[in-house]
Amino acid sequence: MRYSDANLTLHHLVAVQAECQPSSIALRSVYEPPQSGLTYEALHSQITKVTHILTAHGIQPNDRIAVVLPNGTEMAVVFLAIASCATCAPLNPNYQRAEFDFYLDDLQAKALIILAGQPSPARSSAQARNIPILDLIPTSAGQFEIEGHAVCDGHPEFAKPDDVALILHTSGTTSRPKMVPLTHRNLWTSANNVATTLELTPSDRCLSLMPLFHIHGLVGVLLASIAAGGQVICTPGFQATRFFDWFETFQPTWYSAVPTIHQAILAQAEQQRDRLEHSALRLIRSSSAALPTQVKNLLETTFQVPVIEAYGMTEAAHQMTSNLLSPSDRKAGSVGKAIGLEVAIMDETGQLLQPSAIGEVVIRGANVTSGYEQNPDATAKAFTQGWFRTGDQGYFDSDGFLFLQGRLKEIINRGGEKIAPLEIDAVLMDIPEVFQAVTFAVPHPTLGEDVAAAVVLHPGANLSAVEIRKILFQKVADFKVPSQVVMVDAIPTGATGKLQRIGLFEKLVDQLKPVFVAPQTESEQKLAAIWAEVLGTDCNIGRHDNFFALGGDSLKATQIIVRITQIFEIEMPLVALFQSPTLMEQAERIDALCAESSTLMSLFNQLQDRPEAERLALIENLSL
Template identity: 45%
Template sequence: MMESLTLTGLLKQVAGEFPSRRALSVSGKFDLTYARLHQLVEGAASLILAGGIKAGDVVALTFPNTVEFVIMFLAVIRVRATAAPLNSAYTADEFEFYLSDSESKLLLTSQEGNEAAQAAASKLKITHATASLTQAEAEAEAEVNLSLIHSEPDPHSVAKLVNEPSDVALFLHTSGTTSRPKGVPLSQLNLASSVQNIKSVYKLTESDSTVIVLPLFHVHGLLAGLLGSLGAGAAVTLPAAGRFSASTFWSDMLKYNATWYTAVPTIHQIILDRHLSKPESVYPKLRFIRSCSASLAPAIMARLEEAFGAPVLEAYAMTEATHLMASNPLPENGPHKPGSVGRPVGQEMAILDENGVQQEANVSGEVCIRGPNVTKGYKNNPEANKSAFQFGWFHTGDLGFFDPDGYLHLVGRIKELINRGGEKISPIEVDAVLLSHPDVAQAVAFGVPDDKYGEEINCAIIPREGSDIDEAEVTRFCKKNLAAFKVPKKVFITDSLPKTATGKIQRRIVAEHFLAQISTAKVPKFGA
């Protein structure tokens, strides 16, 4: 029973149950079975021990989405150390912050290395090592190499190590869209619980297969795409380029018999746009498509379902909950409701007012959770812990309500709600209306300071290719579909919007950008 309380134990169980099934592929290059993946992880774990890493040490990893990343990530947590995956696009200053905040002892990169990460590690006197998999004709001959060995690896040293549910296995930072990123330690128990929740709600089994479209340094791709699949004995394919490519996505999905995929709304929109401009001759028959990490407008959901003939299940997740908190069910388990993020999965959830009193159906309050998947607290941040853990619950910072069927509807981040003269406006609701216009490809509503009302609502849109939609048309459409006080007073038309590494539009940065540009006639590109 202890094995199922740790992710490492769960994966060992699966390797024993499905040794010859495909676990991990790199598109067009090679496949690894569960037995082979397990051997490679154990071998890499003995190299890490020989490199001087001990239980409780933090190892930072910065890789594209490669097989080396998967093996090294699992090997780090196997030796009871903590894996801290980092975005390889960070600047040297950002790497310096994340490496020092996580107190990393070692930086692992691919053989090509990462200049910015290495510069930061060297400044902080953190050892750097590279990991590579020797490409062999037969996958059975592939071997992991690590450029940091203090002593001869002892294969028996790993066998003696027992992973505990309380071991901190993963260290991530919140995306920090409203404040300085907070460090989130997640235990083996948190990871195992989340994987079980993902498996159960989507009924993932060894017959399933997916292609990873999201970066594995983020909790969505790592937990829902990769670990949820591996914990079910299902197959995972990594794109050959090491990252999502719209041009190879469907051929990979077909070639590897994919049954589902999970993505953020921005990527769903890219996939949809490609379908409209360059449709495939044939699409795989999918059990479901999953959307998470940002609000999916009902209009986009309807277009996805129509285009690909599969139910689109919107879910709700956050790093502190080791990803999944709520999800719309598969069709056989109940209706999926557009505009709702579904029902709680594997944890308790309540809507609380500011005094900690639970609210009835249809009454908004803060979404709060507790369960074995929830972090025990932020690292070295007593202030954040004090406000996040109150009345025996973890407070998400999201405003929402349950409908009478127990489905959660999110109103928005508490800090992002727009207060226009006392009238509270949910930017998510305005986003959904903007995105239902056939000529709008991407959209975001945001609050700006206003002398008369305190705050006023503006929006920015990216038009669909070939469309000549203007500000007047957007305003007319909003007046028809929104209460007068919710209609954006200014519409910016642009060809780019700032996004996080996972494709989530950064509402606060959009607001700052357009406020700064308000006096100029032409709106420049972001980053220009």
């Protein structure tokens, strides 16, 4: 069907499917039998019913309604219904009271929809603000009643394409969260772009694993499926132990998730081989974070379907670029080509660069927000000549594929050398024993920032941080090798399962500080005194302390080498300090060099007493 400009709303999107295929299933719940579900006709009817209820409670277009509901069909219907006549503001049900206080105030919410009987600090937060509470009472999958005090009668006024359908907050990892208003036009455009990219049809069934308080789940899964007239299998959220049960029972044709979810699925896949034999899956989509090439390859080998990596963000109503289904339109390590909008590369001054140049990725198009709400300064900073600055660094190759190097605020500046964490992540992931890895910045008194990495090994794998650093020195330039590698059981993730790079130093600061163990050997004791002198510290230096973590840099490393030469009477290369940054490792190298020097001196003395011909023969043999 051809859509006119006036029809670009979510309500019309559902209405069209209800008219074209009324008996087709739109939403299914994993708690209901596989053959049951909410048809498009029933979905449209339920949405209309809810809009009348909301209108009776005084809700008008662009009023903000906060939603605190678990993942499932009810959450999907509530989002679509609110967006049809007002603005939906879904919130993470796991927030604490202080967080709900902030978000409800910031949104100036006109009502809160919450599950009846659901114990949540959101309820008390709304009560303290005299925000009306509408209790949702489920009756069957996607069907429910809403209880609350009605204030008026009347028919709903349905939203227009440029009314705000959804409002989300940015993550706020480094600053106050910003409100991102997204219109029906924004959402419709992005959903249609995803459906077109994946060649979705009414016969497709998507297993919904992403939370429906996040743009990925709302647009990349729910709205994209509805745009194609397909089906969404609603889960309570990703559960690794139940994934293959759902997979076998509901036979999805695709799913979309973040990389950590893909990895968790792969960790279970070896024991589930029999369930993959009769799979209906035709593609896997990955977005919202960089997908390691190793994970992509293993997914394709395991499921025998293409893995489509896409690039999205809240301000673009999710998708901006994507790989395509055709093998010639996919590249490993790339987030694909621009889909339905313009994408370019810009420098710090606002000048557009040649596609092959490295710079900030900028976008503009019908799916891009017009600006942050009630934050003109942030909006002015984010937009340059109509282009939205994504905050991501990247470049296009000669075929038009976009390659990302990470968030600009995540690029590590190590004494003037710029290091892209994603590059180091990729090298770490190439080590067979490594399951997950995140490279991150740590503060440094003279370098500004130093490089560290958190690593999770595969179950049963045995590899030390020292061994990992030795491998890295063979793969990347010395200045890119993390000074510290922290072995952890798990890397912290956000609410949507994305690995957290920003703020990782604060979370792992205790693990970055080794337990103090006093120097034990004579070499360690002498070296500790050298370190203390060069670093200018009165603190006790332990055998597991890291030279660079204590404030060492290239200049101080040179001073250390000079003192080692003077005190131990050996020639130690500067690179040895970078390759062996702990006191114990450096002392071991010193002892090895001293032993080698002693052996050579002994041999030299022995040679002095030999005839010249014999000395020359021995020297020649040694050189061979």
